[in-house]
Amino acid sequence: xxxxxxxxxxxxxxxxxxxxxxxxxxxxxxxxxxxxxxxxxxxxxxxxxxxxxxxxxxxxxxxxxxxxxxxxxxxxxxxxxxxxxxxxxxxxxxxxxxxxxxxxxxxxxxxxxxxxxxxxxxxxxxxxxxxxxxxxxxxxxxxxxxxxxxxxxxxxxxxxxxxxxxxxxxxxxxxxxxxxxxxxxxxxxxxxxxxxxxxxxxxxxxxxxxxxxxxxxxxxxxxxxxxxxxxxxxxxxxxxxxxxxxxxxxxxxxxxxxxxxxxxxxxxxxxxxxxxxxxxxxxxxxxxxxxxxxxxxxxxxxxx
Amino acid sequence: xxxxxxxxxxxxxxxxxxxxxxxxxxxxxxxxxxxxxxxxxxxxxxxxxxxxxxxxxxxxxxxxxxxxxxxxxxxxxxxxxxxxxxxxxxxxxxxxxxxxxxxxxxxxxxxxxxxxxxxxxxxxxxxxxxxxxxxxxxxxxxxxxxxxxxxxxxxxxxxxxxxxxxxxxxxxxxxxxxx
Numbered sequence: 390x391x392x393x394x395x396x397x398x399x400x401x402x403x404x405x406x407x408x409x410x411x412x413x414x415x416x417x418x419x420x421x422x423x424x425x426x427x428x429x430x431x432x433x434x435x436x437x438x439x440x441x442x443x444x445x446x447x448x449x450x451x452x453x454x455x456x457x458x459x460x461x462x463x464x465x466x467x468x469x470x471x472x473x474x475x476x477x478x479x480x481x482x483x484x485x486x487x488x489x490x491x492x493x494x495x496x497x498x499x500x501x502x503x504x505x506x507x508x509x510x511x512x513x514x515x516x517x518x519x520x521x522x523x524x525x526x527x528x529x530x531x532x533x534x535x536x537x538x539x540x541x542x543x544x545x546x547x548x549x550x551x552x553x554x555x556x557x558x559x560x561x562x563x564x565x566x567x568x569x570x571x572x573x574x575x576x577x578x579x580x581x582x583x584x585x586x587x588x589x590x591x592x593x594x595x596x597x598x599x600x601x602x603x604x605x606x607x608x609x610x611x612x613x614x615x616x617x618x619x620x621x622x623x624x625x626x627x628x629x630x631x632x633x634x635x636x637x638x639x640x641x642x643x644x645x646x647x648x649x650x651x652x653x654x655x656x657x658x659x660x661x662x663x664x665x666x667x668x669x670x671x672x673x674x675x676x677x678x679x680x681x682x683x684x685x686x687x688x689x690x691x692x693x
Numbered sequence: 694x695x696x697x698x699x700x701x702x703x704x705x706x707x708x709x710x711x712x713x714x715x716x717x718x719x720x721x722x723x724x725x726x727x728x729x730x731x732x733x734x735x736x737x738x739x740x741x742x743x744x745x746x747x748x749x750x751x752x753x754x755x756x757x758x759x760x761x762x763x764x765x766x767x768x769x770x771x772x773x774x775x776x777x778x779x780x781x782x783x784x785x786x787x788x789x790x791x792x793x794x795x796x797x798x799x800x801x802x803x804x805x806x807x808x809x810x811x812x813x814x815x816x817x818x819x820x821x822x823x824x825x826x827x828x829x830x831x832x833x834x835x836x837x838x839x840x841x842x843x844x845x846x847x848x849x850x851x852x853x854x855x856x857x858x859x860x861x862x863x864x865x866x867x868x869x870x871x872x
Contacts (some may be wrong), residue, residue, distance in 0.1 A: 408744035412779040419775055422755075422768030427817050435759070435767045442759040446711065450761065453715045468854045525714035529724030530807050530834050531770075532820040532827070535762035537714070563764060571762045578822055599822035600723070667724070684827045 401655055440566055447569030451539040454524035506607055516636060516682060518687045519544050521570070524607055526669070532599065534562040534577040538561075538671060541568040545680035549634035551626075554672045557640040557663035558582070562674065570674070575641065576605040583627035584609060584641055584660075591616045592627050595641060595660060607642060609658040618644045618658040636675050698856050703870075706753045709733045710760055725833040727841045728803055730757055730770075734778045735802040739795055743782025750778030766819045773809040784790065796842040803828045803838035807831045808859040 402410070426435045521540035527533060540546050542565050552559040552572050560574040575582050578599035585592050593611035600606075609624060622644045628637020642662040649656045673687070680686050709729035717726040730753040738746030754771030757763060782800045787794055811827050814820050822830075 404744070406743065408742065408747070408779070408782065411744045412747045412775065415747050415775045415836060416772065418751065419754070423766055423772065423813070423817070424853055426767040433767075439759045443761045446756075446760040447706070449707070449711055450715050453711055456718055523716035525711075525762055526718040526721070526724070526765070528713060528717075528726045528728075529721070529830050530726070530728060530810065531757075531765055532811065532822050532830070533764045534724070535764045537762040550859060564761075566761070569761050571764060573764065589785045599800070599820070600826060612768070649802070667721075 394581065419532050439564070443564070443566035443569060443571075444618065447537065447566050449542070449563065449591045450525045450537055452570065454522070454539070461465065466638065486569075517678050519546060519676050519680070519682065519684060520671060520687065521546070522671055524569075534574040534597070534599065534666070535563070536572050537670065538570045538572060538674070539568070540674065540684060541565050541570050543567050543682060544684045545676045545682035545686070546570045546674050551634065551636045551675040552672050553639050553675065554664060554669070556665070556678045557642065558635070559664055559666075559669065559672050561634040572672075574666055575607065575662065576600065582607075582627060582635055582641065584624045585627040586611075586616075586618055586644075587623035587625060588619065589616065591618075593658075595624065603665075605662065606645065607660040607662060609644070609660050611656070611658070614656070617656060618647055620644055625659055695858065698858065701856050702749070703752070705733065706730065706749065706756060710753065710756045713757075714760070714762065722833055722837070723829075725830055725837060728806065728834055729845075730754075731774060731777060731803055731806045732799055732830045732838055732842060732845050733849060734774050735799050736795075736846055737853060738778050738782035738802075739785050739789055739798065739846075740850055740853045741782075742785060743779045746778030746782045747775050748778075750774030750776075756852045764820075765814065766817055768808055769813045769817075769819070772813060776809060777806040780805065788826075792843070792846065795846050796839065799842040799846065800835055800839045803835045804831065807834050821848040 393642060416487055422435065426433045429435075444465045518538055521538040521544070523536045524539045525537040527535040538546070538552070546562060546565050548562055548565060550562045552561060558575055558579065560572045560577075562570045564571045573580055574597070575595065576597040576599065578597050580597040582595045583592065584595045591611055591613055592611050595607045595609050598606055598608065609618065611618065624633045624641045624644065626637055626639045626641060629635060640658040645659045645661040647656055647658050676682075709732075713726055713729045717729070720726070722780040734750040734753055736748055737749045751771050751774065754769075754774035755767070757770040757774075759766065781798050784798060787798075789795070808831055811831060
């Protein structure tokens with residue numbers, strides 16, 4: 390199958406030869422780019438290109454997500470009055486039950502307050518938050534669990550900031566452009582979070598397994614090998630200096646099971662995260678106090 | 694005029710990449726979405742041949758590597774898609790004969806592309822996941838692409854066909870009549 394141009398002299402290569410040449414050149418280009426990016430690490434020559442592409446495609450992603458939102462919200466709009474009434478009565482019942490619990494279990498509340506006081510220092514109370522929406526999720530084919538937020542440096546969001554939602558810790562910001570930020574989820578296999586067990590305050594490191602589905606789990610390695618984590622114990626962030634990249638006291642998950650591996654002579658606790666990573670929508674980025682930006686900064690606790 | 698056609702193809706690539714991370718996340722199976730960019734490259738190979746597809750694969754792959762929220766080493770998707778574009782361009786004569794073979798080529802391309810990407814990750818130690826998880830992701834994405842190929846291939850063939858320069862289109866038509 391040779392095209393008519395294939396019978397020209399050596400000066401005029403055939404289509405097949407040209408394709409082969411182009412293929413060779415492009416593979417070489419790819420290998421060069423991979424080498425440059427993999428070797429250089431943080432100071433990669435690709436990072437300016439990355440931020441330019443992010444600056445251009447980020448807003449496109451945000452706009453597409455906004456344009457697509459009416460379709461995903463359609464489920465809510467189609468609910469009947471009857472259904473809403475049912476929801477209200479269900480919520481009222483639940484509210485009453487929770488109220489009762491809160492009233493009858495002051496002991497637990499006291500313990501919780503104590504624990505809170507232990508795990509958080511005074512300076513840590515009252516985080517400032519910037520709310521953002523998840524507009525894009527990296528495909529699993531890329532084997533890294535990252536999402537794009539619609540808030541960037543113009544809202545005060547910068548690299549190495551903690552991202553959480555109402556359930557618990559989501560991840561940390563690994564790069565930010567003017568209007569978007571990329572977040573590494575804690576279930577990613579590259580993510581390591583310092584964690585603390587809620588009951589005995591033992592510290593350890595949580596590593597993601599790379600899967601974000603309903604079976605997404607974290608592995609907890611305790612620093613002290615003699616400690617046995619108990620099932621259903623809550624793990625919170627341990628926090629690092631100046632809250633970079635994780636602030637202290639954010640709930641991460643619950644101990645699901647404890648496996649002892651004979652090879653490492655240590656116990657591995659499997660943590661089920663509180664956050665449902667398949668249904669991420671509204672999240673908050675922890676920003677330093679007094680951050681100024683183009684969107685409102687929420688401060689934890691009631692304004693006084 | 695060619696610049697206009699080029700930018701139209703570029704817009705198509707951008708659309709595929711953005712739709713992959715924004716729109717298709719709502720239907721993702723355990724985080725695996727259809728590889729729209731890969732399907733586009735395979736269809737371009739069937740329609741235009743290996744050289745065009747390899748260049749398009751490079752462009753689409755770089756965009757996948759650099760657009761947020763990508764975090765892996767840049768160039769990995771580009772390498773995978775260049776190979777996919779070139780290989781499917783080599784079998785284009787068979788793939789053009791029937792829609793069924795075109796769908797099969799998409800499936801094979803999807804397998805080669807995701808496997809190459811996974812393999813380069815293992816080599817570089819970039820985003821390592823257990824092998825069983827890797828295989829599950831590859832199989833799921835091949836099934837996704839096979840599922841969507843019967844819908845996407847005719848649409849993309851028509852789109853790329855209408856973006857073809859007039860002179861080449863005439864050649865193409867005559868080749869189809871002759872061949």
